[in-house]
Amino acid sequence: xxPLSEVPSAAAPVDxxxxxxxxxxxxxxxxxFGYLVLPPSLSRSRRVLTAHALAQRSLQSAxxxxxTAAGVPQPRHAARTAPASPGYAYVxxxxxxxxxxxxxxxxxxxxxxxxxxxxxxxxxxxxxLLPHSGGADELALAQRLSAxxxxxxxxxxxRGLEGLADGEVRRELxxxxxxxxxxxxxxxxxxxxxxxxxxxxxxxxxxLQARPPDLPRRRRHGRAALAGAAALLVCGALLVLPGDGxxxxxxxxxxxxxxxxxxxxxxxxxxxxxxxxxxQRSPRSDFTAWPTRGDxxxxxxxxxxxLAVWARPxxxxxxxxxxxxxxxPPMGPPQxxxxxxxxxxxxxLFYDGLRVVRYAEPRNADPSQGAVLDFARVDGADxxxxxxxxxxxxxxxxxxxxxxxxxxxxxxxxxxPDRAPRTLRRSPDGVSEALTSPATAPxxxxxxxxxxxDGTAVRLLTDLxxxxxxxxxxxxxxxxxxxxxxxxxxxxxRTACLLPxxxxxxxxxxxxWMYATQPLPEGNGAAQWxxxxxxxxxxxxxxxxxxxxxxxxxxxxxxxxGAVAARAEDSPACGTRTPRVLAGVLWKSHAGRxxxxxxGSEQFASLTTSGGVSGRAQGRLLAVPARAGDxxxxxxxxxxxxxxxxxx
Numbered sequence: 001x002x003p004l005s006e007v008p009s010a011a012a013p014v015d016x017x018x019x020x021x022x023x024x025x026x027x028x029x030x031x032x033f034g035y036l037v038l039p040p041s042l043s044r045s046r047r048v049l050t051a052h053a054l055a056q057r058s059l060q061s062a063x064x065x066x067x068t069a070a071g072v073p074q075p076r077h078a079a080r081t082a083p084a085s086p087g088y089a090y091v092x093x094x095x096x097x098x099x100x101x102x103x104x105x106x107x108x109x110x111x112x113x114x115x116x117x118x119x120x121x122x123x124x125x126x127x128x129l130l131p132h133s134g135g136a137d138e139l140a141l142a143q144r145l146s147a148x149x150x151x152x153x154x155x156x157x158x159r160g161l162e163g164l165a166d167g168e169v170r171r172e173l174x175x176x177x178x179x180x181x182x183x184x185x186x187x188x189x190x191x192x193x194x195x196x197x198x199x200x201x202x203x204x205x206x207x208l209q210a211r212p213p214d215l216p217r218r219r220r221h222g223r224a225a226l227a228g229a230a231a232l233l234v235c236g237a238l239l240v241l242p243g244d245g246x247x248x249x250x251x252x253x254x255x256x257x258x259x260x261x262x263x264x265x266x267x268x269x270x271x272x273x274x275x276x277x278x279x280q281r282s283p284r285s286d287f288t289a290w291p292t293r294g295d296x297x298x299x300x301x302x303x304x305x306x307l308a309v310w311a312r313p314x315x316x317x318x319x320x321x322x323x324x325x326x327x328x329p330p331m332g333p334p335q336x337x338x339x340x341x342x343x344x345x346x347x348x349l350f351y352d353g354l355r356v357v358r359y360a361e362p363r364n365a366d367p368s369q370g371a372v373l374d375f376a377r378v379d380g381a382d383x384x385x386x387x388x389x390x391x392x393x394x395x396x397x398x399x400x401x402x403x404x405x406x407x408x409x410x411x412x413x414x415x416x417p418d419r420a421p422r423t424l425r426r427s428p429d430g431v432s433e434a435l436t437s438p439a440t441a442p443x444x445x446x447x448x449x450x451x452x453x454d455g456t457a458v459r460l461l462t463d464l465x466x467x468x469x470x471x472x473x474x475x476x477x478x479x480x481x482x483x484x485x486x487x488x489x490x491x492x493x494r495t496a497c498l499l500p501x502x503x504x505x506x507x508x509x510x511x512x513w514m515y516a517t518q519p520l521p522e523g524n525g526a527a528q529w530x531x532x533x534x535x536x537x538x539x540x541x542x543x544x545x546x547x548x549x550x551x552x553x554x555x556x557x558x559x560x561x562g563a564v565a566a567r568a569e570d571s572p573a574c575g576t577r578t579p580r581v582l583a584g585v586l587w588k589s590h591a592g593r594x595x596x597x598x599x600g601s602e603q604f605a606s607l608t609t610s611g612g613v614s615g616r617a618q619g620r621l622l623a624v625p626a627r628a629g630d631x632x633x634x635x636x637x638x639x640x641x642x643x644x645x646x647x648x
Contacts, residue, residue: 018087019059026088028206029161030055034095035131035205036157036198036492039103040146048129048205052122058094092162096154096176099364103150117548132209134202140201141193148191151184159188160195165192245443261332266311268303270333271350279404287337289349291404292341293429294347303339305371306359313373321375322466322506324538325355340399342392342431345372349391349401354379356389376467377506384459385508387452390467390626396441397434398463402426403453407537411435412460414447414496416557417489421451439465439504444497444561457482462496462510464503468537471509477533477579480511490556494549495532497561502534510534513574515581516599518621522589525551529599530562531574531581531647542575544568546583546647548597573647582646584606584634586626596632598622598646604636 023030034051042050134504145153151173158169166185173181201207221299264270273292282289296302311329313319321327330352337349337356350357358374378386383405391401402409406558409432412421426432449462449472460483461469473480474488483492495512502510516529528549535542547562554560572578584598596613602619615624615631626632634646 016059018085019090020087022085022087023055023059023091027055028204030058030091030095031205032198032203033092033157033161033272034099035151036145036161036203037096037099037154039150040142041227042102045129045133048131048208051124051205052100053089054095054098056122057098058091061367069178082395092364093172093175096172100150100154100176102177121533129208131204132201132207134200135187135417138197138200138202141191141197144191145195148187148336149184151178151181152187152191154178155181155184155188156191157198161198174563179405198366207455211523244320254367262311262329265330265332265334266304266307267333268300268307271303272333272335274335276404281350285403286386287356287378288335288353290335290337290351290386292336292338293401294338296339296341296346297336299339302361302365303336303348305361305365306339306350309359309371309373310350310357310370316367316370317373318370318374319375322377322504322537323541324506325375325377337389338391338429340429340431343394343401343434345392345394347391349389351378358391358467360387360392363627374467379469379537381468383454383458385468385471387454387459388461390463391431392434393437394434396437398437399430399434400450400469402430402432402452403454404430406430406452407455408453410451410453411448412451414449414462414489414492415445417486417493418556424450424573437463437465438496438499439463444500447496447499449496458484462499464499464505464507466504468508470502470507470534473509473511474513475511476513476515477511477574477576480509480513491528491530491549494559494562495530495547496533498545498564501545501567505534505541505543506536507534511574515574515622518623519552520589520597520598521595521623522591522593524589527551527597529565529583530584531601533574537573540570542570544571544573544581544647546581546586548583548585550587571621571647576580578603580638580644582634582636582644584609584622584632584646586628586630586632588628594626594628594630596624596630598625598634600636603638605639607634607636609634 031051034054036049038047038050041340122325145156154173154176155169158164158172159166164172169185170181173184178184262608274290276291279285279289280293307330309317319327330350332352334350334352334357337346337351340346344363345360346363346365348359350359354377354380356376359371362369362370386403388400388402389407391396392399400409409424409426410421411424413419424432424435432450435448435450436446438449447462448458450469452459452461460472462472464470472483472492474483474491475481483489491512491514499510512530512532514528514530514582516531518527520527530547530549532545532547533542534544544567545564549562552559563585565585571593573581580601580603582598582600582604584596587595587597588594596609596615597609598609598621600607600620602620606616606618607620608616609622609624609632611633612630613624613626615622617623620636624632635643636646637643
């Protein structure tokens with residue numbers, strides 16, 4: 001509880017005539033009072049105008065029928081006292097409140113107080129109005145007042161300019177909203193300056209001198225204002241133009257939202273819906289034959305939101321796209337593949353002939369939680385590459401939507417080739433159970449791929465962080481085939497942990513080809529050379545890895561992954577166009593001796609090394625003694641006599 005001396009005294013009535021008479025009679029004194037209390041962070045010119053505005057606005061409350069003001073404190077020093085009238089005390093308190101409010105910090109969540117904004121009136125255009133400059137003592141006083149709080153400045157001015165005693169000062173500060181008047185008085189005691197300086201012309205905002213403003217800055221602002229006005233005029237003219245463009249003979253089409261084709265693309269009723277049995281008689285087995293599935297295919301509000309976000313994704317939409325996949329709006333009404341609730345999300349899948357688009361939002365459609373929009377290029381898909389799509393991805397787990405011709409779905413851990421695959425259940429709509437995604441799992445302790453059986457083949461697919469899973473194959477580039485047999489599964493068990501090198505790269509398929517088996521020196525067994533090639537949906541950006549798989553005594557499924565001997569991007573090596581490869585490694589035997597090992601595909605007739613290690617071998621295998629850290633340049637000659645280098 002505040003001391004009794006700090007509590008405002010009882011209110012005494014003050015009518016508008018008394019307040020107006022006091023303001024007219026003592027206007028210069030009130031303006032000086034406000035100028036001294038205003039925060040020093042304002043410029044001198046701004047403080048002048050704000051002090052006048054505070055004094056002129058002090059009559060607003062007095063014009064009510066019975067305006068009230070606190071009891072008038074009686075001055076104790078007659079030599080320098082303020083006029084002791086209720087009207088003057090009232091307007092002085094209004095000025096004090098406004099000046100203190102102008103110095104309070106602004107809060108982002110609240111509208112600023114009127115005193116914190118530049119005054120509307122009085123207003124000076126093109127000039128800066130400043131009080132006359134004083135001497136060194138006045139400058140020192142201004143610096144000391146700027147270093148204290150607003151309450152301390154008010155206490156100093158009430159003492160020095162108004163001649164109030166400390167108890168009266170505390171009552172005035174409390175009435176003006178100062179939280180701790182006693183602390184403000186204590187802080188004001190630290191301002192060491194004669195009170196007579198407060199009457200100096202330095203602090204008289206009624207005796208002013210005019211100075212020009214910052215003229216270069218005004219010119220810059222003027223040019224910016226003219227440019228903004230011109231832009232507004234142009235925009236206004238565009239808004240009032242007729243809907244058919246610039247005129248009757250204009251060649252430009254209407255605005256996007258008024259283009260008939262664009263409007264049809266955003267109309268849920270215009271979506272292409274495929275019957276459930278169409279795939280059985282369709283001449284093609286790809287995404288065009290997929291039936292429309294899901295429990296919310298009739299939810300036009302969900303479909304409308306999905307189409308609108310596809311056309312105009314806002315800042316709350318997390319968008320992703322595979323490399324070189326256009327993320328623009330649909331070119332026409334797309335095909336609806338799926339619309340339903342999966343996990344905690346409502347999911348919609350579209351297909352427009354070039355891309356698969358996935359839209360996901362919370363089940364309750366709360367816009368504050370945002371939405372997800374994913375794009376994946378799938379043009380040229382066939383039966384083998386259109387067997388499944390990722391319909392949901394959350395917390396490191398994925399769910400697949402399978403093609404209607406898929407009869408069974410199983411999960412196989414590529415790192416455990418001797419372990420039988422397990423069945424993965426699906427809903428009647430073809431949505432699978434959730435399984436761990438190897439694309440986002442930390443480390444490489446397991447690698448879950450899915451086996452799709454459609455009656456003609458069993459295909460192995462894996463998630464690489466995109467909508468369309470990648471198909472895994474084995475065999476030479478001319479005739480890749482689906483992974484089958486223990487030998488190929490063992491090879492993929494040591495290759496799977498290298499797949500993160502092609503993750504989120506728009507990969508369509510990954511083929512692993514064992515192109516050579518090499519007996520190792522000193523009877524250290526036989527090593528396998530493989531070439532792993534990742535093809536993309538866009539055609540470019542393919543990645544090639546040549547790997548060396550040394551023999552291992554560990555049981556199947558726990559052997560280390562192959563060592564990458566060479567890698568290349570956008571290379572035709574190991575592809576149908578150039579079905580050959582050459583690579584080498586620096587290898588250490590069990591006895592601790594080093595060798596340069598190299599192997600080429602069957603097209604190579606001889607191999608040579610130069611640089612740090614020199615050697616030559618007839619045929620497509622090479623083993624040359626070397627030392628630790630040696631670097632060799634590897635070349636080969638094909639059976640037709642042409643010379644080629646190693647993969648790089």
